[in-house]
Amino acid sequence: MNARRAGALAVPSLAAGLGLALSLPPWGWWPLAFPAAGLLYWRLHGLALRSRLAAGWLAGLGCFVPGLWWAQAFNWYGAAALMVVEALSMGVAACLVPPTRGRMPAFTGAFTLLEALRLTWPFGGLPLGGVFLGQAGGPLLGTARLGGPLLMTALVWLVGAGLGELALSTRPAVVWRPALVGAGALLLTVAIGLAGVWAPDGGPPVRTLPVAAVQGGGRRGTSAKEVDPASVFRAQLAATRRLSPSPDPGPRLVVWPEDVIALDRPLAGSPEERIVGAVASRLRATVVAGVTEPASVTTFRNFVAAWSPAGRVVATFEKVHRVPFGEYVPFRGFFSHLASLSAVPLDAVPGHGSGLVRTPAGPLGVMVSYEVFFAGRARASVRAGAQLLVVPTNTSSYATSQVPSQELAADRVQAVSEGRDLVQAAPTGYSSVVNHRGVVLERSALGARQVLVATVALRTGPTLYTRFGDLPVLAAAAVALLAGWLVASAPRWRPRGRHARAASPAPALTRAEQR
Numbered sequence: 001m002n003a004r005r006a007g008a009l010a011v012p013s014l015a016a017g018l019g020l021a022l023s024l025p026p027w028g029w030w031p032l033a034f035p036a037a038g039l040l041y042w043r044l045h046g047l048a049l050r051s052r053l054a055a056g057w058l059a060g061l062g063c064f065v066p067g068l069w070w071a072q073a074f075n076w077y078g079a080a081a082l083m084v085v086e087a088l089s090m091g092v093a094a095c096l097v098p099p100t101r102g103r104m105p106a107f108t109g110a111f112t113l114l115e116a117l118r119l120t121w122p123f124g125g126l127p128l129g130g131v132f133l134g135q136a137g138g139p140l141l142g143t144a145r146l147g148g149p150l151l152m153t154a155l156v157w158l159v160g161a162g163l164g165e166l167a168l169s170t171r172p173a174v175v176w177r178p179a180l181v182g183a184g185a186l187l188l189t190v191a192i193g194l195a196g197v198w199a200p201d202g203g204p205p206v207r208t209l210p211v212a213a214v215q216g217g218g219r220r221g222t223s224a225k226e227v228d229p230a231s232v233f234r235a236q237l238a239a240t241r242r243l244s245p246s247p248d249p250g251p252r253l254v255v256w257p258e259d260v261i262a263l264d265r266p267l268a269g270s271p272e273e274r275i276v277g278a279v280a281s282r283l284r285a286t287v288v289a290g291v292t293e294p295a296s297v298t299t300f301r302n303f304v305a306a307w308s309p310a311g312r313v314v315a316t317f318e319k320v321h322r323v324p325f326g327e328y329v330p331f332r333g334f335f336s337h338l339a340s341l342s343a344v345p346l347d348a349v350p351g352h353g354s355g356l357v358r359t360p361a362g363p364l365g366v367m368v369s370y371e372v373f374f375a376g377r378a379r380a381s382v383r384a385g386a387q388l389l390v391v392p393t394n395t396s397s398y399a400t401s402q403v404p405s406q407e408l409a410a411d412r413v414q415a416v417s418e419g420r421d422l423v424q425a426a427p428t429g430y431s432s433v434v435n436h437r438g439v440v441l442e443r444s445a446l447g448a449r450q451v452l453v454a455t456v457a458l459r460t461g462p463t464l465y466t467r468f469g470d471l472p473v474l475a476a477a478a479v480a481l482l483a484g485w486l487v488a489s490a491p492r493w494r495p496r497g498r499h500a501r502a503a504s505p506a507p508a509l510t511r512a513e514q515r
Contacts, residue, residue, distance in 0.1 A: 009043070013055040016040035017062020017090070023134035024067055025405035030138035033131055037160020041107055042167050046099050056094025060087025067129035070402045073221070078325070078339065086126065089118045096481060098488035104161040104181055106484025112154040112477040116470065119150075119374075123324035127373035128406055131156050136409035141438050142196035144416040145463040147473045148375045152413070154473055155189050162186040202419020202436045203461025206387065209361060210455050212251035212285075213425040213433065213442075214239050216260065217449030220428050221399025223343065229262035232427060233272065235449065236260050236289075237279070242451050245283050251453060253361040254283060255425040258290035258369045258394040259302060267291050267305060267313070277311030284309045286361040290368065290392040295349045302327065302348045304366050304392055306359045315359055318351025319368040321377060326370075355381035362387050362458050365420065369393035372424075373410045375417055375470070382418045382466050387458035389414060391424035401446060404430045412438040419463040421456040 019036025022029050040059050044052055064086045071079035096110035097103055119125040127133075132149035135141060140152050147154075162185030169179035216235030218227070236256055244250050261272050280287040287307045295301045303318040322328050328347035329335055355377055357364045365386025371377040372391050381389070391411065395404045408430050415422040416438040424432045429446035433454040442452040 009047075009051060009055055010058055012039055012043040013058035014062040016043065017059035017064075017087075018066065020059075020063040020131055020134070021066040021129075023131065024129065025133060025136075025409050026401045028134070028137055028405075030134045030136075033134050033156050034159045034163060037111075037131075037157055038163030038167065039160075040094075041103070041161050041164030044094055044097055044099075044107070045103070045164075045168060048099065049095060052094040052097065052099070053091045057087055057091030059094075060090035063087070063090070063131075064129050068126075070398055070400060073399060074343070074397075075339065082126075086118065086129065089114045098484055100488070101490075101492075102484035102487030104165060104185060104484070105480035106488070107161045107164075108154060108158045109477040109479070109481030109484065111157040112150065112473065113481065115153050116150055116474060116477070123330050124321060125374070127410070128403065132413060133406050133409040136412040136438065139193055140196075141412065141416055142199075143192055144196070144413050144438075145199050145201055145419060145465055146192065146196050148379075148417045148465045148470060149413050150375075150470050150473045151192075151465075154477060155192060158185050159189050162189070200419065200461060200463050201416075202459040202463060204459070205457035206460055207362075207458050208455050209253055209388065209458055210251045210453070211253045211255065211423050211433070212243055213255045213423050213431040213444075213452040214243075215257070215425060215429060215431040215444050215448065215450045215452070216427050217447060218396065218428050220396055220447050223397055224262070225343075227396075232260050232262070235427070237275070239449050239451055240279055240283075243283055243453075250283065250285065252285050253359075253364075253388075253390075253423070254280075254285050254287045255390055255392060255423050256287065256289035257425045257427045257431075258304075258392040259292045260394075260427055261289055261291040261305075263291065263293045266293050273313065277307050277313075280307040280309055281311040286359045288357075288359070288364070288366070288390055288392065290394070294346075298346060299349050300346045302368065303351065304357070304368060306357055306364075308360050315357045317353060317355060317357050317366045317368075319348065319371065320351045320353070320355070321371045321374055322348045322350055323370045354384040356384040356386050357390075365389045365418075367391050367414070369395075372407060372414055375414065375465075378414045378418050378420070379466055379469060382420060382462070386420065387460055388456060389418065389420045389422040391422065393424060393426045395426055395430075396428045404446065408432055408440070408443065412440065417463065417465045419461060419466065420459055423454075423456060 016036045016039040019032040023033035064083045093110040093114035097107045119127050132152040135152045143151050162182040165178040165182030216239045267273050291305050292302050303316050305313050306315040308314045329344050355366045357366050363385050365381030367377045411434050415434045419436050422434045429444045431444040433442040442454050444450045
């Protein structure tokens with residue numbers, strides 16, 4: 001391939017990936033996702049298998065290099081490997097798209113299925129950088145209550161395919177069929193979007209609850225080794241003193257962040273247990289706080305404890321979905337030969353359960369930090385009976401707003417997917433309160449000492465996504481991919497007689513187009 005052909009392949013592909021990246025927080029230019037997906041669809045037209053792999057992988061690099069740029073602050077060569085591997089998902093998806101006929105359903109299905117794989121594998125998946133996060137600020141957010149983040153992802157690719165077909169219909173000697181197919185894809189997206197607006201959204205409130213999210217504040221971009229755990233605990237106490245114990249409108253639920261109670265001994269019987277119990281008693285409120293404590297010489301527990309207004313621990317939940325290479329190192333023996341693992345000396349013990357925590361304030365669906373990016377965690381707790389979602393998190397180690405802003409987008413998607421209000425508390429931000437429609441009612445400033453106070457609603461109704469999960473979208477994506485290849489492999493119908501003379505034959509692909 002000469003330099004001119006390489007440029008014709010690389011520039012549109014990289015531009016498509018960059019457009020997808022810029023649709024994500026913190027940039028948040030969500031409309032860019034659609035023409036970016038359309039540009040990739042257009043670029044894949046007529047390419048041979050190897051060229052489709054290259055075009056898709058380049059688009060993946062354009063998306064995931066900026067989308068996962070935060071990772072280089074921890075380990076630059078590990079981040080580079082992560083970006084390259086994540087980008088391959090788009091390369092593989094592009095390989096699954098036929099070069100000519102049947103492209104639109106196959107394109108939508110392939111990119112949806114590969115994103116579903118990326119969200120779950122390897123090491124539990126990596127939702128950060130996913131295109132659905134960019135749509136938290138756009139009109140597709142309501143479709144989350146129909147099919148969760150995976151449906152939002154599928155619709156981005158469907159709209160892109162529709163725009164790509166419209167672009168291809170403007171080429172000389174091309175018949176009207178691509179324009180009709182492209183318009184049909186856009187109309188289908190509009191219909192699904194309208195269905196999302198009117199779909200069940202969790203139902204009417206069963207009651208309201210005054211809540212507070214407490215943010216102790218402090219310097220960002222610091223590791224656990226650089227911060228004294230006692231100072232973090234003191235900052236939380238100082239911020240909580242701003243709350244009034246008055247019966248009305250004092251909060252009945254106070255949420256602290258993840259691991260702000262970092263202990264070298266068990267919580268039970270510790271001074272910290274008694275101090276937080278005293279806070280709960282003073283405020284006459286349930287206090288939910290993140291705790292870490294040693295489990296063995298090589299492991300620790302990362303869990304959330306709930307104190308009742310009487311000052312006693314009444315419930316706990318241990319984090320299920322751990323952060324690979326952050327809270328544990330998979331295949332530690334192998335990776336120890338490739339890099340220093342001193343930043344992660346201990347492995348978190350994996351928890352179990354749905355995340356439902358029953359407290360005097362009500363049944364809560366708890367997601368600890370990273371878990372908020374995984375739709376299955378909220379769904380499990382809501383199906384178990386959660387009426388409010390709570391997210392104790394800790395994003396203090398990220399110096400920029402990239403991960404906190406993507407986490408806020410995940411909050412919005414989770415709230416809409418399950419039809420539940422959501423309260424998040426972080427040590428240095430973003431702390432937030434989001435309603436069941438995805439509207440951010442309160443949001444803190446990064447690094448500030450701040451207390452967010454709001455009234456949220458508790459709900460019991462399910463959304464369609466709560467009932468059915470990802471299965472319908474996965475099945476539809478698989479059917480679309482199969483249908484695309486059936487169309488691609490079917491014999492082309494050729495008219496006979498006088499109809500053959502009137503018909504406009506499809507233009508043959510040149511050798512350059514096939515590359």
